[in-house]
C-alpha cells in the first residue's frame with residue numbers, strides 16, 4: 001500500500017519535472033482570447049504588433065488593421081534594442097535625470113503595448129534595465145508621477161473607498177492573482193512621503209517578480225492605498241493625483257488596511273501580499289497584525305534583513321575567518337528604522353544560533369555586537385522614550401561596555417572608538433559616511449573593513465565606492481542598495497561595487513511561498529532564503545571582494561531561493577501545496593529536484609498562438 005503511494009508520488013514528480021523548462025525556444029500551447037480586432041491590438045497581454053501571422057490575422061479579425069509585412073519576434077526585439085541604443089546615443093551629454101526618464105518612457109511605452117516583448121527584453125537585459133524600472137530611476141518616476149501619468153496600472157484604494165473595497169476588488173479584470181505588492185506611499189525609498197505617487201514602487205517590484213521569479217504578469221497586481229499625504233508640496237500641487245488631505249492615523253488608518261486585506265483574501269485567498277515602503281510604525285504594526293492570518297511579508301523589514309545578513313556573512317568570509325566568528329564582529333548600524341531594525345533582529349538571531357566555537361544558545365540576549373545610531377546619534381539605554389524594538393540593541397546592557405561612549409555620540413566618534421568590522425547604513429541620508437567617517441574606518445579591527453551603503457536611491461547612498469576605496473583603503477569591501485559601477489584600483493584590480501538590495505530575496509520569498517502554498521511566511525522560511533543567498537557566492541569570488549552575485553543571474557538565484565523557502569515551508573508543516581502539487585510531492589523531492597521544479601514553474605515570454613472563442 002505504502003509502496004504504491006510512494007511509486008505514484010515519484011511518477012508524479014517525474015511528470016512535474018519532465019515538462020520542458022521555460023526558454024527562448026519554447027513553444028506555447030494556444031491561448032483562448034475572448035476579443036477580436038482592435039481590442040486585441042490594444043490589449044498588451046495578447047498584442048503581438050507586427051508579428052501576428054496571416055492565419056491569426058484572419059482568425060482574429062486583424063486583416064487590414066496592420067501593415068502587411070509580418071515581422072518575427074527576433075526582428076521586433078532587435079528593433080526595440082536598436083531604438084533604445086539610439087536613444088542612448090541621442091541623449092549623450094544630457095543630465096542623468098533626463099536620460100533616465102527618457103529610458104523609462106521608452107520601456108514603459110513597450111510595457112503598455114506589448115507585454116511579451118517587454119518582459120523578454122527585461123529578462124535578457126536585466127542588469128541594464130533594472131536601474132530604469134527599479135532603483136534608482138523608479139524613485140525619480142515616483143517623484144514626477146502625477147506629471148508623467150498617461151494611463152493607470154494596478155489598483156488604487158483610497159480612504160474614500162471605505163466600505164466599498166470588497167466589491168471594488170472584483171473590478172480587477174484577471175480571474176487569478178498570485179502576487180500583490182502594496183504601498184501606502186508613506187516612505188518611498190529614502191524620498192519620504194510621496195502619497196499616491198508611490199504606486200511606481202509596487203509596479204517596479206512586480207516587474208522584478210516577473211523578470212526574476214517568472215510570475216505570470218497576468219497574475220500580478222500593484223496596489224496603492226491612498227490614505228492621504230503629509231507632503232505639503234504635493235498637497236499644494238494642482239496636478240497631484242492623490243487625495244488632497246492629511247494622512248489618516250490610528251484606528252482610521254488601520255480600518256482601511258484591514259478592509260483591503262479582507263477584500264484581497266476574499267477574492268484570492270492564496271495570493272501573496274508584499275508590503276512595501278510603509279513608514280516604520282505601520283510597517284511593524286501591519287506585519288504583526290497580519291502575518292499569522294495572511295500569507296504576507298514586509299519586504300523592507302524582512303527581505304532587506306536577509307540580504308544584509310548574507311552580506312554580513314560574506315564580510316566574515318572576506319576576512320578569511322570561519323563563519324562562527326560572525327558572533328565576534330563589531331557592527332555599526334546607522335538608521336534604526338524599519339530596515340535597520342529588521343537587519344538588527346535577523347543578524348542578532350543568526351549570531352545567537354551560530355554553531356561553531358559557541359554552543360548554540362550559549363550567547364545570551366546581553367551579547368550585543370551592535371552600535372546603533374539614528375538621527376539623534378548613538379542609541380544607549382539612557383535614551384528617552386526608547387522604542388521597544390530598538391531597546392535590545394541600545395548600548396549599556398551587560399557588563400562589557402568598554403568604550404567611552406555616550407548617549408547621542410556622533411558617527412565619527414563611534415567609529416573611532418569601536419573600530420568596527422562593518423559600517424552599515426540604512427539611514428536614507430546621502431553622503432553621511434563622509435571622508436572623516438571613512439578615514440576612521442581605516443583603523444577598523446578588520447583586515448578588510450566592510451561598508452554597506454544600503455540607502456536608496458543613488459542620491460541617498462551613504463557613500464560611493466570611489467570614496468570607500470580611496471579613504472578606507474583598497475582592502476575594503478563595499479555594497480550599496482542602488483547600483484554603482486566597479487572602481488579601478490591603483491594596481492589595476494577591480495574594486496567591486498556590490499549591490500545589496502532586497503531584490504535578491506523578495507522574488508524568491510514570494511515564489512517559494514506561492515509554490516508551496518504556504519499558510520503564512522515564517523521566520524524559518526526567511527532564514528532559509530538568507531542562508532541560500534549567503535551560500536550562493538564561492539570563496540574565490542569572496543576573496544576578490546564579490547559579496548553578491550551578478551543581477552544577470554537573478555532567475556537562477558531566485559529558483560534556488562524559492563526552492564529553499566518552499567522546503568522550509570514543508571519542514572514547518574506550513575505548505576498546503578498549489579494547483580499541480582501536493583505538499584507530499586514537495587516533501588519527497590530532493591533539493592536539486594525542488595530547484596528544477598521551481599525553475600520549470602517560471603513563466604517565460606513567448607508568443608502563444610491565439611484562438612478566438614467564438
Ligand SMILES: NC(=O)c1ccc[n+]([C@@H]2O[C@H](COP(=O)([O-])OP(=O)(O)OC[C@H]3O[C@@H](n4cnc5c(N)ncnc54)[C@H](O)[C@@H]3O)[C@@H](O)[C@H]2O)c1
Nearest residue numbers: 189190335336337338339374375427428455456481501502
Ligand atoms: N538596500 C535595500 O535593499 C534597502 C531595503 C530597505 C530600505 N532601504 C533604504 O533604507 C533607507 C531607510 O529605510 P527605512 O524604512 O528604515 O526608513 P525609516 O524612515 O524607517 O528609518 C530611517 C532611520 O534613519 C535614521 N536617520 C535619519 N537621519 C539620520 C542621521 N542623520 N544619522 C543617523 N540616522 C539617521 C532615522 O532616525 C531612522 O531611524 C531608505 O533610504 C531605503 O531606501 C534599502
Ligand SMILES: O=C(O)C[C@H](O)C(=O)O
Nearest residue numbers: 135189277300456501502
Ligand atoms: O526598492 C528598493 O530598491 C529597495 C528597498 O525596498 C527600498 O525601499 O529602498
Ligand SMILES: [Mg+2]
Nearest residue numbers: 276277299300
Ligand atoms: Mg522598499
